[in-house]
Amino acid sequence: MSQTAQTVREDGIIASVSGPVVTARDLDARMNDVVYVGDEGLMGEVIEIEGDITTIQVYEETSGIGPGEPVENTGEPLTVDLGPGLLDTIYDGVQRPLDVLEDKMGSPYLDRGVDAPGIELDETWEFEPEVAEGDVVEPGDVVGVVEETVTIDHKVMVPPDSEGGEVVAVESGEFTVEETVVELDSGEEIRMRQEWPVREARPTVEKKTPRTPLVSGQRILDGLFPIAKGGTAAIPGPFGSGKTVTQHQLAKYADADIIVYVGCGERGNEMTEVIDDFPELEDPSTGNPLMARTSLIANTSNMPVAARESCVYTGITIAEFYRDMGYDVALMADSTSRWAEAMREISSRLEEMPGEEGYPAYLAARLSQFYERAGYFQNINGTEGSVSAIGAVSPPGGDFSEPVTQNTLRIVKTFWALDADLAERRHFPSINWNESYSLYREQLDPWFQEEVSEDWPEVRQWAVDVLDEETELQEIVQLVGKDALPEDQQLTLEVARYLREAYLQQNAFHPVDTYCPPEKTYLTLTTIKTFNDEAFDALDAGVPIEEVIDVDAAPQINRIGVQEDYEEFIEDLKSDLTEELRSLY
Numbered sequence: 001m002s003q004t005a006q007t008v009r010e011d012g013i014i015a016s017v018s019g020p021v022v023t024a025r026d027l028d029a030r031m032n033d034v035v036y037v038g039d040e041g042l043m044g045e046v047i048e049i050e051g052d053i054t055t056i057q058v059y060e061e062t063s064g065i066g067p068g069e070p071v072e073n074t075g076e077p078l079t080v081d082l083g084p085g086l087l088d089t090i091y092d093g094v095q096r097p098l099d100v101l102e103d104k105m106g107s108p109y110l111d112r113g114v115d116a117p118g119i120e121l122d123e124t125w126e127f128e129p130e131v132a133e134g135d136v137v138e139p140g141d142v143v144g145v146v147e148e149t150v151t152i153d154h155k156v157m158v159p160p161d162s163e164g165g166e167v168v169a170v171e172s173g174e175f176t177v178e179e180t181v182v183e184l185d186s187g188e189e190i191r192m193r194q195e196w197p198v199r200e201a202r203p204t205v206e207k208k209t210p211r212t213p214l215v216s217g218q219r220i221l222d223g224l225f226p227i228a229k230g231g232t233a234a235i236p237g238p239f240g241s242g243k244t245v246t247q248h249q250l251a252k253y254a255d256a257d258i259i260v261y262v263g264c265g266e267r268g269n270e271m272t273e274v275i276d277d278f279p280e281l282e283d284p285s286t287g288n289p290l291m292a293r294t295s296l297i298a299n300t301s302n303m304p305v306a307a308r309e310s311c312v313y314t315g316i317t318i319a320e321f322y323r324d325m326g327y328d329v330a331l332m333a334d335s336t337s338r339w340a341e342a343m344r345e346i347s348s349r350l351e352e353m354p355g356e357e358g359y360p361a362y363l364a365a366r367l368s369q370f371y372e373r374a375g376y377f378q379n380i381n382g383t384e385g386s387v388s389a390i391g392a393v394s395p396p397g398g399d400f401s402e403p404v405t406q407n408t409l410r411i412v413k414t415f416w417a418l419d420a421d422l423a424e425r426r427h428f429p430s431i432n433w434n435e436s437y438s439l440y441r442e443q444l445d446p447w448f449q450e451e452v453s454e455d456w457p458e459v460r461q462w463a464v465d466v467l468d469e470e471t472e473l474q475e476i477v478q479l480v481g482k483d484a485l486p487e488d489q490q491l492t493l494e495v496a497r498y499l500r501e502a503y504l505q506q507n508a509f510h511p512v513d514t515y516c517p518p519e520k521t522y523l524t525l526t527t528i529k530t531f532n533d534e535a536f537d538a539l540d541a542g543v544p545i546e547e548v549i550d551v552d553a554a555p556q557i558n559r560i561g562v563q564e565d566y567e568e569f570i571e572d573l574k575s576d577l578t579e580e581l582r583s584l585y
């Protein structure tokens, strides 16, 4: 954040303090202005104005401040600093870098009244121009590039609110983010640092229908419940259900250029885990640290409630900035329930009329405003880029009927239902295939047909049908036992078992199985289908079920996941299955 003392306008004084909510008298302010509250200058934001009384949500712990102390208005909305240096950094919810805070305060959590720019102001970057004198540039245009990290080239863009014009001066060389890199004939100076109000989406030309999957390398996701680049997904995570592992897998393997991870007020130690874990993770596609393409926003629950409210906006604004450069960005918010709880707390302090379970009536609107900012876009500079938003939800007691889950499900188009029972049975990833869904399936089919195989949709539908049938048969099995079923249904159960064990399950900790390319996902399924088709033929020819399911090659199906040279393995396995089963009759 970058409000400075020079822009201060008319002062007011504190009238009352109620937790994170402070009222001020005589403050000349507009909605969403950023203000500094009290002698310590705590950062806050105007959220209500009624006559002479201005209500402010304060982003820091308010104990010890009281009526009569000054309130200064910056006259500016809450903004983020955008520019090189966003990646490989860990921020709090109002974009203060945690390492800087730590240096200043000796602890990342005792952070009252400390302000720090969102990006390093002293650091220099090697600027490589992409325009020359005489070129005409418009808002959004790329004027040059700096190597932000080993993985990512940062495109320096004309700010969206610029007039544009003809380039009259441009130079390559080392610059700080505040030095001018390009001068226009209008006198405007372009710098690497931009500011943007967090509550406002950065402009684009057009939101397009997303048609490319965000490939995750997780069979159940890519194969059954895919999310598009620019899509939205929710993932509820009861404790111990594998939420952290799933999020890490997505951060590591999803084919996004940039990851923005918003850790929003989970229990203190969980967030510390993220802060400790992420810098250790390696980007499998480059071998570089994952942080080289990641911006991490970390708000633990011991950070003040209002900062939790703002952190998702900070995150999505950073995501949009990289989208503008033409990148595919995946934003993960963990957890949106804590964010909603922050809204509820502020709302109750404001004595607003509560809606369902005490959440404010505008809960649904806020959630949809957030997910609305995801999408596949044509940017104002002509490039295409995307923001995919994946929100974790933590329904108390795993009860999906509560308001945050329900309102989220109305908005998002993909739902990955993590299931504590599956986790208990060590079925990982513990995504429940009966409850999960993706509304992107059909629109992504052409991509999978083109890139993987023409019959991708049919093979998937076959698997879905078998799994559905298994669910129904299981109910009967519970009553009468498996042996009472007719032979063809027993065989269906056997096929479904392979689907669960070889296809749906995937070991995140196995060096090969951890990532499964779409091609392998498809071939795994066709191997099981080969077994299915040949086994049913054998059964029809009168071979007893025991012999059919007992063929030597069948258990090899469960070995596909760990095969590095899977193509040859699968080819051999298919012919073994076929041969053995045909030899039975």
Ligand code: ADP
Pocket (backbone or CB within 6 Å): 237, 238, 239, 240, 241, 242, 243, 244, 245, 246, 423, 428, 429, 430, 506, 507, 508, 509
């Ligand atoms: P949560 O964050 O929901 O509390 P975790 O993500 O920490 O749960 O997962 C709990 C445990 O489950 C992990 O320590 C790991 O042993 C196991 N687990 C979860 N997902 C997988 C997976 N995809 N592959 C293998 N093991 C997993």
